[in-house]
Amino acid sequence: MSGDDALTERAAARLHDWAARVRSNPAQVVVSVLIAALLAAGTWLAAQASGDWLQSTRLETRSMALTVEELRHLYQDQAPVALDLALLEVRADAFQDASDTVTSQGLATPGSRLAAAEAATLRKAAGELRAGLQQAGSSLLSADYERADHGYAVSTRLADALTTAGADPQGVEDAVADGDERAAWALRLAALSVVAAAAFVVLRTAGNRHRPQADPAAGSTARSASGGSSPGDGEDVGLVPQPWQERTRAQRVGAGVALVAWLLLPVLTAAQLVLSSGSARDDAESSRRATTITGSLLASQLFSSFALRSQHQQVQLGMLSLARQFVAVGDDVPGQSELASADAAAASTWAQVATAMTAPPSESDGVPPAVVAMVTSEPADYDALLAAQHEAVDSSQRRGDAANLMNLALLLAAFTTTATVLARRPGRGGATATTTAALMAGTALTIGVVAVVRTLV
Numbered sequence: 001m002s003g004d005d006a007l008t009e010r011a012a013a014r015l016h017d018w019a020a021r022v023r024s025n026p027a028q029v030v031v032s033v034l035i036a037a038l039l040a041a042g043t044w045l046a047a048q049a050s051g052d053w054l055q056s057t058r059l060e061t062r063s064m065a066l067t068v069e070e071l072r073h074l075y076q077d078q079a080p081v082a083l084d085l086a087l088l089e090v091r092a093d094a095f096q097d098a099s100d101t102v103t104s105q106g107l108a109t110p111g112s113r114l115a116a117a118e119a120a121t122l123r124k125a126a127g128e129l130r131a132g133l134q135q136a137g138s139s140l141l142s143a144d145y146e147r148a149d150h151g152y153a154v155s156t157r158l159a160d161a162l163t164t165a166g167a168d169p170q171g172v173e174d175a176v177a178d179g180d181e182r183a184a185w186a187l188r189l190a191a192l193s194v195v196a197a198a199a200f201v202v203l204r205t206a207g208n209r210h211r212p213q214a215d216p217a218a219g220s221t222a223r224s225a226s227g228g229s230s231p232g233d234g235e236d237v238g239l240v241p242q243p244w245q246e247r248t249r250a251q252r253v254g255a256g257v258a259l260v261a262w263l264l265l266p267v268l269t270a271a272q273l274v275l276s277s278g279s280a281r282d283d284a285e286s287s288r289r290a291t292t293i294t295g296s297l298l299a300s301q302l303f304s305s306f307a308l309r310s311q312h313q314q315v316q317l318g319m320l321s322l323a324r325q326f327v328a329v330g331d332d333v334p335g336q337s338e339l340a341s342a343d344a345a346a347a348s349t350w351a352q353v354a355t356a357m358t359a360p361p362s363e364s365d366g367v368p369p370a371v372v373a374m375v376t377s378e379p380a381d382y383d384a385l386l387a388a389q390h391e392a393v394d395s396s397q398r399r400g401d402a403a404n405l406m407n408l409a410l411l412l413a414a415f416t417t418t419a420t421v422l423a424r425r426p427g428r429g430g431a432t433a434t435t436t437a438a439l440m441a442g443t444a445l446t447i448g449v450v451a452v453v454r455t456l457v
Contacts (some may be wrong), residue, residue, distance in 0.1 A: 028240045031200045038193035039269050045186035046277045052179030059172045060288045064295040066167040067371060071299050075306040078140040079357070082152045083310055085129050085141070086353055089150040092122035094346035098338050111338030118295055118339065125415035151353040159366030169370055172288070179284075183277045190270030197266050201259065204242065241420070254434045258420035261441050264413040268406055268448050275403035277454060282396035289389035292374075293382060299374040303360070310354035317347040322348070378386035398455050412444035 096119035102112035134141055139161075145153040241262055243255035324340035360376045361367040373381075419437035 027200075031196060031240060034196055035193045035266055038189045038196065039266060042189035042193070042273055045182045047274045049179040049183035049186060049277055050280040051136070052175050052182065053281050054228065055289040056175035056179065057284050057291070059168060059175055060291050061173060063167040064291050065168055066165045067162060067374075068166045068295050068298050070158070070167075071302050071371075071375070073231075074140065074154065074161060075302040078138050079152075079154050079306050080309055081129070081133055081138065081299070082140050082154070083313065083354065083357060085126055085133070086130065086152065086357065087313055087350060088122050088126035088148045090350050090353060091317075091346045092119045092126060094342045094349065095119035095122065095339070097345065098342035102226070102338070109335070111335035114335035115338050115342055118342075137255045147353075147356070148354050149349075149356070153365075154357050155359065155361040155365035155367060158361055158371075162368065162371060170369060173252065176284075179281065179434070183281070186273055186277065187270070190266070190273050190336045193266040196272055197209050197263055200240065201263065212231050250431060254420050256439070257434060257437045257441055258417055261413050261416035261420065261437070261444075264416075264441065264444055264448075265410065267445065268410045268413055271448060271452060272403055272406040272410060275399045275406055275451065278455075280398035280404055282392045282399060286389055286392035286396060289385060289392060292370075293385045293389060296374040296377040296382070296385065299371070301375045303375045307358040310358045314347065314351055314354060314423040316345060317350055321347055402455045404452035405447050405454075409444040409447040409451070412440050412447070416440040416444065439457075 095115045099112045099116035099119060100110055102115075130141060139145075140152055140157050145157050147153060229310065241255045241258035243252040243259060320366055321340050321343035324336050324343055327336050361372055363372060367375075416437045419433055419440060
């Protein structure tokens, strides 16, 4: 015998020994328990992932509510009155400058005295308004946000308010990431259960093909003489169907159908986990996007209303200057020309102040990018947001329907394993049971394929 033949025989003998161990009851128990444990762990992780995604929607709702409330408080309660206060102070400076321009020449005209009185009146009104607003708790009027041009850093105040408001957008992202990680591990465990089942069958099949054909009587005599048994001896507990051990063709066919059903169980379970997890994630995604759309609508409306108010004030101040000029020309009223010039100067200065105060927030101000996108959103942006939200809803529905079909396929696969028990009966009853089981297994596989294809269309 050559060295190559001896090596081949040793390899075949070792493969036969492994196959004998795989055929043994302990191997079946270990594989069955391993597959069940892997699928159970995967199902538990998938449930935990769904919980994380659901938690992300709760955190998103809470965070959005706090953010919108801060935006409302700033753009509706604090910033408009800050605009009014800044306008009073800008006009007071303009009137005082108009008066000083005349008196610096050593003159004292009715217009200069009237402008000085108007400046003092505006300063007094601004002081009283500031005191009242600060007493009411208007944080925007703090010295930290006051600008040299009498304006206020509205966007900086927004950034500080969001920091202390308790909104937690990072918590939303962390919850989604945790859910994704757990879902990924659930998929790995489910895939591992499929690999374990397939590896068991492949090894068992390979071992059976290389199993030496020995005389049953001789093998029995040898085992009796040795007082022991081979690793594959003993009554098969039947946890894993093994058609190669069956004696008749009908029994092998029935066991083959049972083996297919046994393999379908982890495969369909893994697919069901993937589909149900995907449906849960898409459902949470659609909910978060709906919350974002609502928040963006409110935020942009609040900011637009605030910006529009400043524009109205600019128009009113310009009209006031024109009206004074008209009165000065039509009626010989002393001081009207000086007041008209002061209002014109105030309108020019006020345009710059109002533009700075009503500038959209940016990341350079410390405002989170998501809030910047909300405040600066426009109708064209809502179309894209709605399209993404609708896509998430449709995807969730498709995957949910496919998961339900997969549950039906799992049920049929489980019934198949029950029907194959009757296939061992001799005669017509066993053949009928085998045919029924084969049809059920084929139907389960077909439903599973259809479910997967529906999610891809």
